[in-house]
Amino acid sequence: MPIDEKLITKEVLNNTLAREVYPEVKVISEPMMGKVRTVYDIGDQKMIMISSDNLSTHDVVHKRQVYGKGENLDAISGYYFEATKHIVPNHLIEILAPNVWLVQKAEPILVEMVFRKYLTGSGWRDYEKKNGPEEGSKFCGVELRPGYRRNEMLDEVIFTPTGKGQVKDFDIPEFQDMDPETDDPKITIDIIRRNYKTFGLRQPEDLDYIMEKAFALYTFIHEDLREKGHLLADTKWEFGYMPDGSISLIDECVTPDSSRFWKVKDYLFNPEKNEFNVVQDDKQHFRDYVEGLGLHAVERKAELAAHLMDDEILKQGVVKYCDIREEIAGTLPVITTDPRKDAVLAALGDGGFLR
Template sequence: MMKSLTTTDFNFPNQTEVYKGKVRDVYFIGEEYIVMIASDRISAFDHILPAGIPFKGQVLNQVATYFLKATEDILPNWLIDVPDPNVAVGHKCEPIRIEMVIRGYLTGHAWREYKAGKRTLCGVEMPEGMNENDPFPEPIITPSTKAVEGHDEDISKVEILNQGIVSKEVYEQLEKYTHQLYQRGVEMAKERGLILVDTKYEFGMKDGQVMLMDEIHTPDSSRYFYLDGYQERQDNKQPQRQLSKEFVRQWLIEHDFQGLEGQEMPVIPEDFIALVTQRYIELYEKITGQSFKRADTTNIETRIESNTRKSLQGKTLV
């Protein structure tokens, strides 16, 4: 069985605090820097599955790095170094507590709201007469709150400004960057025979400047359709072929788990774990057009600690 990274417990030089999310563990180094470690944990229905997925963290970290480097001409981002397949080192920013969700197509949460009869989402009008997975006339931005605990919630531009989460000037910058980043992602996806359906971006402030944070255009933060056959499937009202972790959710549903009260997480068999690993590797290769090189996971924690310490010392970050 391939080894996976499900927990981390490092103590780097000048480490001040640690934040552990569903997938990523963030180590704060002094006042200026962070070390973000992409684990092999996988979540669905707001629950972390009990088994790790080997190489999933490497896939997410390297896809995010690929797109951060491909968009740094649009705005600065937090990334400084990638010293290890699972690790990114970057600038510490003051997070802006909203997620900028952008949707090019009527699917997922937007479709569920539309099907329920709503024609406004986060203060944005949605046209009449649309079908599931149809493109919007223009991509729409539907922000959500960035909850410290619990679920994120939809919020409108008016509510963001009324609550003083950010100034009008900063919010309009976020809108501009969101459209530009999404357009770049759409163009890059099309080159790979894909449609970037929807995605989300997180931003922060550093030295009075808006900076792109976290991951972008990964299968955990974005939805992709296959371009080939898209229109035919729409014309025939057939489901679209997706490139995402949706198949994991479907497996859980088939095993009577949707994160509801009283439901018990099923045991994940090793053959399914191996399948999920393979699917994530396929995602990486399809999205980036690059061959995936499996890192040595024999002593994954030692490898990560050694590579990260070298980066922090070599760049005099500490």
Template sequence: MSDGTPFLQQLPHCLESTHFDALGEVMRGKVRDVYRQEERLIMVTTDRLSAFDQVLTTIPFKGEALTRMAVYWFRQTEDIIENHLIDTPDPNVMVVRACKPVPIEIVVRGYLTGSLWRDYQAGRVEEAYGLSLPAGLRKDQRFETPLITPTTKAERGEHDRPIRREEILRTNLVPEAVYESCERAALALFARGQEIAAERGLILVDTKYEFGLADGRVVLMDEIHTSDSSRYWIADTYEERFEAGEDPQMLDKENIRQWLLQRGYQGDGTPPPIPDEVRADLAETYVAAFERITGQRFPLTVGPVEPRIRKNLVATGYLPEP
């Protein structure tokens, strides 16, 4: 990759955090800066990269790619379940309805890979999730039907924890009717995601969903089917590589997880520094995923991000004139 690529040129302009005091109180998550305004939230997706529940660095164009991808998928699935999206005044910004979060994440898995494969190897799947998987399964093997492996929602700097369905209901962490609504919606959303991904020559491998309550109704919130929350594989090489025992071709941030694992990092201690070339390569992956899934061209505009966001928020009335 040459220094002339927009991905390398954008490295000095990555959006690490935002400072829009007039928007209200800000809550900084792993990736998003969220400003609360009574009945709505202004969600600014930064370029921060998290892996193993730790914020590690920034990736050029990442926040814009995630926001554009989430908006695309919200619109592709709004017939399945209501979502919280109200407006998109800037490519990095979503204005959303404030919901009461359901305090778990619903992870849907179509293949035995990632952390579930590591748990399977260690014999921890039943203990962690209450699921009984047969012996002899292989890494990256497809399940006959998708599995749900819920987790708790970790605060920034902490780790998500696997949680069994029985524990969720026994402790009333989530009321049974609400949890069952979340499960049904998650499976329907995953089926839609796999269908659309297949049309693009991709496999939606697994993903996570977050839900909230608005006037007692279950609503999809946060993000959906993005390269941060999901794994995507290239479909036409999957079978051959699986039979050969080779890793699938990936179009998500799993590459950076593997890069970190190869260097002995799993979320504890000091992470290794991530070279600019690796950051730029990952940026290219985020943009390629967006373009392939949506069929839209990504505008690779090099330059500072926060001034553009401020200008657009003023123009749309979310921020006062300076």
């Protein structure tokens, strides 16, 4: 049953969980803050992850949050971590509260494992720029045949990795003549293998293991989502080394923030445009809003960071996140005006993680 939109009042929209550091948590080192999550090293090779309701688009964290966003994304991740642990282990130990996870500490591998089953986004732009429709092209070292249309399903799932700062911060021979601020370097499997230590791998063969597991993950999840009315156009995963040296899936798994979801029923070929129509079920709703205001340009980042999103846009986002969570995980959040931070601290206190 869809979320009752009447429950999403102005008071609820303002009852969000902001990203912050809780000094009450017992830690052995300084907490690490990302765009959405704050991570606490509590010792004994374990960490606490707290997901806020922060929203980011165009590499900017917005001033207003989206009620329940962190909880909804965690519910989807938690569902797929449980559903795919027969394929690859993951770092989740226990869900302490809807926004609070206890996880195994990992040494991150510095490659974002991006997998695509449809030619869209940056993949399509690169293909079109290189006259791929007529001649074919390469994308991140992967050969693409000629004849694809925008948003078309690829002949097979492809791996198009991206790095996490290596182009700018590390000396990789293939990129030595590039300007990281203006160039768009494409990382390939061969580049990762030749520079495996730079990418946080302990041995080149570990990349083969990760790719094998990630391809299996994509196949399993794409089919699961299709049965629920969605297509997984592309997604990204992160992996890390556990204390015993094994490799596990970490961070999140197939959420609207890390993936493109399309509605199956709307995926139809449009002969007039010579492309496939898609209706997205991810955070494209917010990207479109920002681009409609013209705030997506790099030189307007400060304006975007200061901009206050309208209540109606936020409410639509709440509904979208709740709907896709229900369709995937079969659950809905509790809509409340009770202080969300209090619930987080109560869960941490019950677990004995506070000073």
